[in-house]
Amino acid sequence: MQTETLFYIIIAGIIALGLALFQYLTKKKTLSRLNILFAFLRFLSFFSVLLLIINPSFDQIKVSIEKPNLVVAIDNSTSIKHLKQDENVLRLIEEIKADNKIQNKFNIDYYTFGENLKSSDSITFSEKQTNISKVFSQLNQIYKQTTSPTILITDGNQTYGNDYQFSSNTYKQPIYPIILGDTITYTDLKIQQLNVNRYAFLKNRFPIEAILVYNGNRAVKSTFVVKSGNTTVYSKEINFSKKDNSEVISFTLPASRVGVSNYKATIVPLDNEKNIINNSKDFAVDVINQKTKIALVSDFSHPDLGALKKSIESNEQRSVAILDPIKIINQVNDFQLIILYQPNNKFNTIYDRLEEQNKNKFVVVGTKSNLSFLNRVSKNYSHDITNQTENYQAELNINYSTFIVDDLNFESFPPLLSYYGDVKFNLPFQSILEKTVRGVSINQPLLATYETNGKREAVLFGENIWQWRAQSYLNEKTFNKFDDFVGKLVQYLASNKQKSRxxxxxxxxxxxxxxxxxxxxxxxxxxxxxxxxxxxxxxxxxxxxxxxxxxxxxxxxxxxxxxxxxxxxxxxxxxxxxxxxxxxxxxxxxxxxxxEEQFLNADVTKLQLLGTNSSGASSFIADTKNMLNDLLNDNRYVPIQKSSKNTIPLIDWKYLLAIIALSLGLEWFLRKYNGLI
Structure with missing residues (x-):
């Protein structure tokens, strides 16, 4: 409490005492007990009211004991059951829950993981994929500011995602891997990877690459076979030894009929193989009859051209040719869709040709577009000419009904650069994306589609879409979602099918x-x-x-x-x-x-390194008592005493109001009782 406030309280006490004495003890010949009581009650009332006016503040300090967290992350994938470790995991979890010392020292949080991390102790061993690197990135967001040693119960076999050895470097907590499985080396042949395109074209040959791996000490022979139904379409004899333990086979197969063709690749098992599930792999190829050809027309270079080409060609059914406005004129009939990138006066002839042939088109309007030219050649929309530019961010129109659009978190994408000004359409249109400026929607289309006279068109009012593709990769760690978004737009524009409900x-x-x-x-x-x-x-x-x-x-x-x-x-x-x-x-x-059934062993080496590099320790599932004792005896994991200081103004102290009411009420009652009122 400040000295100035204390001075005011003393003055308030003197004033309250003076007023009480003045009212009850002046002009009184004797100091009766009743008058002294009345004076005290009046002093209490005055002093309490004056204290409320001064409203001093008091510091309230609360002391609490905070236990460290113990994070238990359990691999919930089917590989645990395949390695016959599911019962051991459940037994270990029960031991942790029954250990009173562990329960008293830590706040224990249970998680399961497969493709994603889930806050749950319901263990089913049914997840079809394992992404351990994602476990550490998500736990880091939760326990970044706390002491939280982590028990990781897993076989260490990750099926996709970044290498968890490096992803764990951002997770600044000691990790204690519990290794599920053994270190015995089994003789094993397996198809490590099979690379094949999803689509192929009729009467062409499509490439296949198979990576075969051998684990064993002696020289062996086997045969790699690919079958379509009961027909063998490819086979090759292969030899392995301890030194030459892998082989890459590349070959092609014919695409002879339209539709999905199913194949089965098999490396013939050895007599003493323990796991033969990983010797076979099914794959399929969708054979199509024609390829969609798209022309990307521009008279200057820009990163957007490469980004659009890569996105569109991520689907093997499509090919993109980048042409200038002169070369495209005589090739219009060769393409199902024409993309006009930032058109200007040089595009005059190609616009006339597209109108004559009633071709679908996709127009990208940017800062190098000639708006006067566009307003003249486009009968469906016009753009105000202000000669000023603006950065526009995107907002998804959830009511867009032409085709299914997934939300790519467009609000997180960088803004597109475009001319400032309103866009006016002369026919019904639908916005896929709308413009926002500093988070405020301005009810103007950023990306719109419309249909007229049996043809389909789209307009994007902004350049630098290459930055969207890059941001999508940062958000999702893959280009697939953005490429699918562009692919759906291209699929709609390249087709003239009637709209369906x-x-x-x-x-x-x-x-x-x-x-x-x-x-x-x-x-x-x-x-x-x-x-x-x-x-x-x-x-x-x-x-x-x-x-x-x-x-x-x-x-x-x-x-x-x-x-x-x-x-x-x-x-x-x-x-x-x-x-x-x-x-x-x-x-x-x-x-x-x-x-998940492709593994025979736990990844012991990687899990041991994970424990050592994170200042933790690894142990096998059969020997976890030492690990639990280490957690109990480690001086890094001790309860922390925390104090919190809270400044409370006197006006929030409800008891003072009760004192005022009680003193005034008691004074009135005593005066009434003694006939003084």
Whole structure:
């Protein structure tokens, strides 16, 4: 409390005492006990009121004991059950929960992980993928400012993601790996990796690359075989030894019929092999009859051209040719879609040719575009000419109904540079993305599509879309989501199919270890997204004719169903609207492959290094008592005494109001009782 405040309190006490004595003890010949009591009560009332006016503050210090955290992260993938370690894991978890010393020393948080980290102690060993690097990045966000030693219960076999040895460097906590599995080296042949394109073109040959690995000490012989059904389409004898323990085989196969062609690659097992699951791998190729050719027209170089070309050609069904406005004139009929990048007066002839042939086009408007030229040649929209530029960020229009658009977190993308000014359309259009300036929507389209006279067009009012592709990679660690977004836009523009009220988004085949998501959009008669409809999908397993019905749920601006629990097979399906007679059918195939069953041993070396480099320690599942004792005896993990200082003003002290009310009430009652009122 400050000296000045203490001085005011003393003055308030003197004033309160003076007023009380003046009212009750002046002009009194005797000092009766009753008058002294009245004077005290009046002093208490005055002093309390004056204290409220001064309102001094008091420091309140609270002391608490904070225990360190103990993070227990459990591998919930199917590889744990495959290595017959599931019972050992459950037994260890029960031991930790029953250890009173551990419970008293730590706040214990349980997590399971496969593809993602989940706060749960429900262990099913059913995850189809393992990403240990993601575990450390997510735990780092939770326990960054705390002391949180981490017990990592895993076999160390990661199926995708960054190398967790390096990802763990950002996680500044001691890690105690519990190694599930043994160090025995088994003789094993396996297909380490199979590289094949998803699409091929009819009457062409498609390339395949197989990486074969041998683990053993003696020289062995085997045969690598690829079959289509019961027909062998490729075979090769291979030799391995302890020194020459891997081989890369490259070959091609013919694409002879349209549709999904299924194959099975096998390396013939040895007589004494323990695990033969990793000797075979199914794969499929979708053979298509034609390739979509797209022309990207520009009269100058720009990073956007390369970004658009890479995004579009990420789908093997599409090819992009970058041409100038002069060369494209005589080749218009060779392309299904023309992209005009920042058109100017040099594009005059190509605009006339596109109008004559009623061709679909995609126009990108940037700071090098000639707006006067665009306003003259475009009958469907015009752009105000201000000769000023502005940076516009994107906001997804969740009501866009032409095709399914996933939210790529566009708000996190860098702004696109464009001319400042309003855009006016002369016909109905739909915005995929809308402009925002410093987080405020200005109700202007950034990316829009429209249809007129049987042709489809799109306009992007901004340049530097290459930065979006880069940011998407930073967000997702892959270009796939951004490339899919561009691919859907190109697919819509390159086609002239009539718009449907029910649209489906699915693949012709899925790998058994991945997620199987089917998406659908349903529109009302005005082609606005209808979230009131109930959509159901009926699946028929072609191998046993079993039918299953699942409901589709709404997520963002589409309906979705997760079919990742289906068994490998070929399925016919129909998505149907419940209240209207609208349905669409299709088929897909799930390839049989479980990446988690490809391992024979735990990755002991990597887990031991992980424990050592993080100032922790590793141990095998059969010897965890020493590790638990180390946690109990380690001086780094001690409770921390924390004090918190809280400044409380007197006006918040409710008891003072009670004192004022009590003193005034008691004074009035005593005066009334003694006949003084």
């Amino acid at each position: 029910l649209n489906l988004d699915y693949e012709s085949f899925y790998n058994g270890s991945g997620n199987i998501i089917i998406k659908a959009e349903f529109f009302d008669k005005n082609y606005s997204f209808d979230a009131r409809e109930t959509l159901n999908i009926t699946l028929k397993n072609k191998s046993n004719n079993e039918e299953i019905i699942y409901p589709l749920t709404i997520k963002n601006n589409n309906y979705q169903v997760d079919l990742s629990n289906l068994q490998p097979s070929t399925y016919d399906f129909t998505v149907k609207a419940k209240s209207e007679n609208i349905s669409k059918s299709g088929s897909f195939q799930i390839l049989e492959y479980n990446v």
